[in-house]
Amino acid sequence: xxxxxxxxxxxxxxxxxxxxxxxxxxxxxxxxxxxxxxxxxxxxxxxxxxxxxxxxxxxxxxxxxxxxxxxxxxxxxxxxxxxxxxxxxxxxxxxxxxxxxxxxxxxxxxxxxxxxxxxxxxxxxxxxxxxxxxxxxxxxxxxxxxxxxxxxxxxxxxxxxxxxxxxxxxxxxxxxxxxxxxxxxxxxxxxxxxxxxxxxxxxxxxxxxxxxxxxxxxxxxxxxxxxxxxxxxxxxxxxxxxxxxxxxxxxxxxxxxxxxxxxxxxxxxxxxxxxxxxxxxxxxxxxxxxxxxxxxxxxxxxxxxxxxxxxxxxxxxxxxxxxxxxxxxxxxxxxxxxxxxxxxxxxxxxxxxxxxxxxxxxxxxxxxxxxxxxxxxxxxxxxxxxxxxxxxxxxxxxxxxxxxxx
Amino acid sequence: xxxxxxxxxxxxxxxxxxxxxxxxxxxxxxxxxxxxxxxxxxxxxxxxxxxxxxxxxxxxxxxxxxxxxxxxxxxxxxxxxxxxxxxxxxxxxxxxxxxxxxxxxxxxxxxxxxxxxxxxx
Numbered sequence: 001x002x003x004x005x006x007x008x009x010x011x012x013x014x015x016x017x018x019x020x021x022x023x024x025x026x027x028x029x030x031x032x033x034x035x036x037x038x039x040x041x042x043x044x045x046x047x048x049x050x051x052x053x054x055x056x057x058x059x060x061x062x063x064x065x066x067x068x069x070x071x072x073x074x075x076x077x078x079x080x081x082x083x084x085x086x087x088x089x090x091x092x093x094x095x096x097x098x099x100x101x102x103x104x105x106x107x108x109x110x111x112x113x114x115x116x117x118x119x120x121x122x123x124x125x126x127x128x129x130x131x132x133x134x135x136x137x138x139x140x141x142x143x144x145x146x147x148x149x150x151x152x153x154x155x156x157x158x159x160x161x162x163x164x165x166x167x168x169x170x171x172x173x174x175x176x177x178x179x180x181x182x183x184x185x186x187x188x189x190x191x192x193x194x195x196x197x198x199x200x201x202x203x204x205x206x207x208x209x210x211x212x213x214x215x216x217x218x219x220x221x222x223x224x225x226x227x228x229x230x231x232x233x234x235x236x237x238x239x240x241x242x243x244x245x246x247x248x249x250x251x252x253x254x255x256x257x258x259x260x261x262x263x264x265x266x267x268x269x270x271x272x273x274x275x276x277x278x279x280x281x282x283x284x285x286x287x288x289x290x291x292x293x294x295x296x297x298x299x300x301x302x303x304x305x306x307x308x309x310x311x312x313x314x315x316x317x318x319x320x321x322x323x324x325x326x327x328x329x330x331x332x333x334x335x336x337x338x339x340x341x342x343x344x345x346x347x348x349x350x351x352x353x354x355x356x357x358x359x360x361x362x363x364x365x366x367x368x369x370x371x372x373x374x375x376x377x378x379x380x381x382x383x384x385x386x387x388x389x390x391x392x393x394x395x396x397x398x399x400x401x402x403x404x405x406x
Numbered sequence: 407x408x409x410x411x412x413x414x415x416x417x418x419x420x421x422x423x424x425x426x427x428x429x430x431x432x433x434x435x436x437x438x439x440x441x442x443x444x445x446x447x448x449x450x451x452x453x454x455x456x457x458x459x460x461x462x463x464x465x466x467x468x469x470x471x472x473x474x475x476x477x478x479x480x481x482x483x484x485x486x487x488x489x490x491x492x493x494x495x496x497x498x499x500x501x502x503x504x505x506x507x508x509x510x511x512x513x514x515x516x517x518x519x520x521x522x523x524x525x526x527x
Binding site for chain 2: 130137324331
C-alpha cells in the first residue's frame with residue numbers, strides 16, 4: 001500500500017480510538033455482564049475490519065496506540081520526507097471507502113442501540129432491585145411488628161408468662177395458707193380433744209360424788225329410822241339429799257352425753273374440713289404445677305420469637321448491604337452506556353471524515369456498495385435488534401411464534 | 407417531606423439511583439441534568455443540599471457550584487461533588503470552591519446516606 005495521507009492517518013487513529021473504547025467497554029462489561037458481549041464484539045469486529053482494510057500494519061494492541069498518536073503531526077502539512085520525495089497520489093479504492101462509510105455508520109447505530117438497551121436495562125433493573133428492597137423492608141417490618149404484637153402488649157406472650165408466674169406465685173402462697181390452716185385446724189382439734197377429756201373427767205367425778213352422796217343419804221335414812229320419831233325430820237333431809245344426788249348424777253351424765261355429742265359433731269366437722277383442705281391443697285398443687293409447666297413451655301416460645309425478630313432484622317440489613325453492591329454494579333453498567341455514547345460520537349465523526357474523503361455523503365452511497373457493507377456486517381449479527389438496523393432479516397425464519405411446541 | 411436535595415448529573419441512571427436511595431429516607435430529591443439547569447432549579451426551588459457531578463455538558467459542576475455559591479441564600483448550604491473524578495487536583499479545586507464533600511462514583515447508598523446525615527443532621 002502506498003503512503004497514507006494525513007487524513008487517512010486521522011481516520012485510522014479514530015478507528016484505533018474506537019477500538020480502545022470497545023476494549024474499555026468490554027472490560028466494564030466483564031465486571032457487570034448483562035448480555036452485551038455479542039453486540040460489542042460485533043462493533044469491535046466491524047471497527048477492526050475497517051482498520052485492517054486501511055492499514056495492514058496497524059498496531060494490534062491498545063498499548064501501542066499512544067506512540068502512534070504522538071507520531072501524527074498536529075498540522076495538516078506534509079512531512080519533510082514527503083516534501084523531499086516526489087508527490088504521489090494515494091491509490092484509494094473509493095467504493096471500498098464508501099463501504100467502510102456504511103460500516104462505520106452501522107457501528108455507530110449499533111453502539112446507540114446497545115447504549116439505549118443498556119440504559120433501559122439499568123433503569124428496569126434499578127426499579128426492580130429497589131422495589132425488592134422496599135418489599136423486603138416492608139416484609140421485615142411486618143414480621144417484626146407481628147412478632148412484637150405476639151410477644152408484647154397486654155395479651156402478648158411476655159405478659160402471659162408474667163401472668164403465669166404471678167398466678168403460680170399466688171397459687172403457691174394459697175397452698176401454703178391452706179397448709180397453715182390445716183395445721184391450725186388439727187391443733188384446734190387436739191385442744192378440743194384434751195378439753196373434752198377434762199370435761200368428761202369432771203363429769204365422771206360429779207357422777208362419783210352423786211353416787212357417794214346417794215349412799216350417804218341412804219345411810220342417813222337408815223340411821224334416822226333407827227332413831228324413830230325424833231329422827232323423822234332427819235329422814236326427810238336424807239331423802240332430799242338422796243334426790244339431790246340422783247339429780248346431780250343425771251345432770252352429770254346428761255352433760256357428759258351432750259359433750260360427747262358435741263365433740264363427735266365437731267370432730268366430724270373438723271375431719272370434713274381437713275379433707276376439704278387436703279383436696280384443695282392437691283388442686284392448688286396441681287394448678288401450681290400446671291402453671292409452672294405452661295410458663296416453662298411459653299418461655300422458649302418467647303425466646304424463639306425474639307430470635308426470629310433479630311433474624312428478620314439481620315436479613316433486612318443483609319438485603320441493604322447487597323443493595324450497595326448492586327447499586328455499584330449498576331453504576332458500572334452506566335459507565336458502559338456512557339462509553340458507548342462516546343463510541344457513537346467517534347464513529348459518527350469517523351464516518352464524517354470518510355464522507356469528506358470520498359466526497360460522497362452516506363445517502364449518496366450506491367445500493368450495491370451499501371449491500372456489500374450490510375452483507376459483511378450481517379454475517380456477525382446474532383441478535384434480532386441488530387437486524388433491525390439494516391432493515392430486518394431477509395429470510396422469514398423469525399416470523400413464527402416466539403415459543404413453539406413441536 | 408424532609409430535607410430537599412438537588413441532584414445535578416447528566417446521567418439519568420445516577421439521578422435515579424440517588425433518588426431511589428434517598429426517597430425512602432424521607433428526603434425530597436430534585437433533578438437537573440446539567441449545571442445550567444441545576445443553577446436555575448436552585449434559584450427557583452430553595453434546597454437544603456446539592457449533589458453535583460463534575461463533568462457535565464452545557465455547564466460543568468465547578469462552574470455550577472461557583473454560581474450557586476455566589477447566591478446569598480446558598481452561602482451556607484452544603485454542596486457535595488458526586489463524580490468519577492478522583493484526582494487530588496480536582497478535589498483541591500472543589501475544596502477551594504467551598505464544597506463540603508467529595509464522593510467518588512460508583513457510590514454506595516450507605517456511604518451517600520452517611521454523608522448526607524452528617525451534613526443535614
